[in-house]
Amino acid sequence: MANRSDTKTRILDAAEKLFAERGFSETSLRLITSKAEVNLASVNYHFGSKKELIRAVLARYLDVFMPAAADAIVAVRSADANASLDDIFSSLVNPLLELNKLRSEGTTTFLQLLGRGYIESQGHLRWFITTHYGKYLSLFVKAVSESTPHIPPAEMFWRLHFTLGTVVFTMASADALTEIAAADFGEHNDIEAVIRKVIPYLSAGVSVPVNKDAM
Amino acid sequence: MANRSDTKTRILDAAEKLFAERGFSETSLRLITSKAEVNLASVNYHFGSKKELIRAVLARYLDVFMPAAADAIVAVRSADANASLDDIFSSLVNPLLELNKLRSEGTTTFLQLLGRGYIESQGHLRWFITTHYGKYLSLFVKAVSESTPHIPPAEMFWRLHFTLGTVVFTMASADALTEIAAADFGEHNDIEAVIRKVIPYLSAGVSVPVNKDAM
């Protein structure tokens, strides 16, 4: 066992970078295997299919992030039973930034992958995430809902999807946006700065009182 | 000239529906031409290439929507020089709903196409929209900025992209979301209801005061 640097890992490393940059369906197995310097057929040998490779790439991050995020939410709520929406969103920042210790650019890559995953391929990835990590998602929804009791569940359903859209879209194009911001405004933001910019936006949107006239 | 129902129009009608549903790269020309009941080669004859067909599909909506939206913004601001952010967002609702008179499901289709366009194919569509409709976009950005003078330009840049993400993502998956909302909460929303739900969310996020500590 164990050759030069583990073919399986080489594939995952090359794949996650390319998937995050270009999306899943725009990234061919031939491109992945040439970047990883492994044989084309080794993808199907080690992972079975491209779909399963995609899931493996995401799982490598989700298996780390989801438990850490859940712990952080539980921690902030036990420290302050009336934790605000902003507190809950903010508690996710550290688990996100911890992913940079996993691999370089880990945080950005993970968020971009998440964005690609929700935008592309309606079927298998959404199913994979909700069935494998559903309990963590429920915990998150519960924490958000209880921090803003004035928002009825149906309205919260919509607002959390608005939030998902904001995050996913922003992160999928975060590289391009930070470049433009640097050119146009002289701002030099890293991924943490973007995360800290988006949280107040999300908190305000999710917790804004419902206008009864418009319901 | 002028045959049974204009091959060019048949192609555009079939293409916009499929593009909105499945995305651009996931929709083949063969699927379009079979739904439109025209020959495969007629796409390249009438439009030159798939890229130009995509642009033509979007242009058919943008040429109607952009001037109407600009007029609406000018109108609301001349009626009230201190029009709020909510007023400006709300002024876009009518121009959006007018698209339903153009074609059935016009509003939904247009918003979904816009979402697909910004998510997929980084290059040619973004270039096409900003060069052909840039003056309308500038007018919109100006109106939003002046309605919220407490938000500095660099911060507004980010928040408008957050907003774009919210709209684009929500609309690209609006069909799926309304179905879930109906099943889980018994809510039966049409596209107008979704639009009216998202506006307060966007207004609150864009106009929330900047936290100086986090800059």
Place this chain on the structure above:
DNA sequence: TTCAATTTAAAACACTCGTTTAAATTAAAC
């Protein structure tokens, strides 16, 4: 009716894709 231009039609082209096959190589077990 004739003629030229436009439009449609069928077929093939050149390419990329994910996947599979079968042989060669490497590592592990005995």
Place this chain on the structure above:
DNA sequence: GTTTAATTTAAACGAGTGTTTTAAATTGAA
């Protein structure tokens, strides 16, 4: 050291893509 299993390699497969070509049909004007 031989046998056995695991892994890597190169090549081909079959299906799908956008596009082009060539010929036939249709159309509007002379």
